[in-house]
Amino acid sequence: GVMKVIGSDGLDKKFRLSQDRFLWLCDWHDAVPQLVAAFQESPESFRHTLKSLKGLRGDLSQKEVLIILGASRQRHLREVGQSLLPFGQGARNGAFVFLGIPLKQGKAAAQYYERELTKHCKQLEEAVRELFPS
Numbered sequence: 799g800v801m802k803v804i805g806s807d808g809l810d811k812k813f814r815l816s817q818d819r820f821l822w823l824c825d826w827h828d829a830v831p832q833l834v835a836a837f838q839e840s841p842e843s844f845r846h847t848l849k850s851l852k853g854l855r856g857d858l859s860q861k862e863v864l865i866i867l868g869a870s871r872q873r874h875l876r877e878v879g880q881s882l883l884p885f886g887q888g889a890r891n892g893a894f895v896f897l898g899i900p901l902k903q904g905k906a907a908a909q910y911y912e913r914e915l916t917k918h919c920k921q922l923e924e925a926v927r928e929l930f931p932s
Contacts (some may be wrong), residue, residue, distance in 0.1 A: 819853060822851075822852055822853040824853065825852055825853075826851060826853070827855070828868060829847075829851055829868075832847055833847055836848075837878065841877075841878045841881050841882050844878060844882070845860070845882050848860055848863065858886070859883045860882075860884065861883065861884055861886065864879045864880075864882050864883045865879065866879070867880075868880040868883050882907070883908075885907060885908045885911045889911070890902070890907075890911070893911060893915065894916070897914075897915075897918050897921075899911070899914045899915070
């Protein structure tokens, strides 16, 4: 049934789709007007409202929503999604191991990593071209 229809990249699919958690979809649907109003107010208001919803309080859960917004063709959606997208621990570890960028936590971490990674863009682009020639 449902487990075969909804894909997953991990072994947590059964846990995520337990009956209680599946009912969160109803809560999320009910919260759409509140999310739209918060989105129109400001990116931070949207994040705050998103964090208030059961099942969307953690960075990884929010990241899924923000990635969709950040990849939008609509400029305003893209700007909000990209401005709020958390720079997760896996990305921090990769930046440290592969590029020697010291680990950083806290509110200024996203801006720090954006600044530091921008310095390495040319190096990263060359590595991607080498690994994935066109």
